[in-house]
Amino acid sequence: MKVIVLVSIFKKGEIVMKLEIKNAVCGYGLNTVVDGISVKVESGEILCLLGPNGVGKTTFFKTILGFLKLISGEITLNDENIQKFSKKNLAKAIGYVPQAHTPSFPYKVLDVVVMGRTAHLGMFSSPSKRDVKIAEEALETLDVSFLKDRIYTEISGGERQMVLIARALTQQAEILVMDEPTSNLDFGNQVKVLAQINKLAKMGLGIIMTSHFPDHAFLCSTKVALLQNNNVFTVGSVEQVVTEENLKAAYGVNVKIISSINRQGKTIKSCVPLIN
């Protein structure tokens, strides 16, 4: 079953997607929030955006998604400038997983997930049986098929987050931008979502996620962009960026990074704040 799922969702096969942000200046109107950041995300990579509140993580990813106009610089997908993409084509390339919220109307979970197919529908069409099938497969991939016929407004926050990820999968975009995918989730659900994110990256998606927890970088990132106040960015691999000095500079807190070995013999790291 899982093999069939892989092939049907990722028809593009072995193509590697490369999202490149070159010297991007992001902001609102005349207000520059992020000045000249450069980072690359490829298929299979997870970029974690860390940084204190208000530093510009949200501004940055909203610019990538096209909600805000890029003030200067370039964002390319496989060397094509995405500023020129139509909304539809951009949606086919980059998917958005917002924080789970309560919508106004009680849609069925399956209907919510099928809405991800909108980018692939004609002007006057509604989803076909094939679109519904893709949606069902997305739910299957995330192990939440049991939610299919439930009402979206009646399920828990963690389940809603999974549904939103399924919706982005249904969009068949190669890059996913996730806005704090674990916020408002209990510990167990946080871990489950992070595990799914790892799984999606292994399946070939490129993922950009914002987070408030440096630990998430250790758990599932390959790259980190640490945004600090005064327009300082540190971009690189997890080892390079998530260091005690950098975290102190960014968040103003003392931390200790500890290593341990998991059951498979792999080194796992964690970030422990030093209070008092």
Place this chain on the structure above:
Amino acid sequence: MEIQKNGVKINIDKDNLKTSKKNKEKRVPYIISSLILILIITILISFTIGRYTISLPQLLTVFWGKIFGLSPSWPQTIETVLFNVRIPRILVAIMVGAALSSAGATYQGLFKNPMVSPDILGASAGAGFGAAVAILMSFSNVGIEIMAFSFSLAAVLISYMVSRVISRSNSAVMILVLTGMVVSQLFSSFTSITKYVADPESKLPAITFWLMGGLSAITSSQVIVLLIPLTIAIVPLFLLRYKINVLSFGEEEAQAMGIDTGRIRLIFILCATLLTAASVSVSGMIGWVGLIIPHIARMIVGPNYKVLLPTSLLIGGIFMLVVDNIARCIFVTEIPLGILTSIIGAPFFLYLLLKGRKGWI
């Protein structure tokens, strides 16, 4: 508990048995067909009732005769009442009900709020003012309709333009609601001014009665006049209705799913406004229908606009026809339609809410 049968996984657990929504989906074609059936039956009954009663056999004889061009074996009065008075009125009632309900359903999706009515952008208030001015200046019935229609469109145009000036895309919807409120209030005040300066013997009652709504002056020409803007507006709305689902999740999510939100919102506002303006200019101010009919439709078929829009349309047509029948038959003098829709609609809606069906069962 999972069973695998012919490669299809069937989930059986207590949750799914209780909330078996899959079966509800198969209901939809039956619901639409039953609604159409109810509409037809209501139309037939509406033909027969009124100050001049026509029995069902008489009715069928007249239709049969008209279709096959037979020489009339029925009194001329039946024919006049039927074709010049009743049929136009019935058709207009259905069209107005359907139009207002569709417009209401569209606005509710657009503004992500089930408490929205088609008056939200000022269409009704504008129409009221246009009609009041026209009555004040002694225009003909046609003139009154044209003025009402024009000012209705103008009011929404003002709301839209002002909101565009104020906001960029993010809070566009909220700003639109606010400018709509302002414009509605403004035009309501202007209407009050016209009432104030109107001659209390003739003009003021005319204005007041127009504002209360009614279909007593409907002629057959108005059926065509109403049909044109309604068809122009309902066709794009129908074709694009799936997109309203996506829009109802918010501006950013809709854009991220590939929709050009600014453009499509404009189309929806244009269509819904045309529906509202055309209906209100013919029937006067009829509130409440655009608000509760989509709610009732949502309780029956759910919030998916693919089925919600046609269902709202049908239920709206039936509802308005029934209410108009009551308006013209229950007492000797006709009761204004706007009053009836509120008196009947509000308690009925309250009853539905109290039964605990707040949403889609």
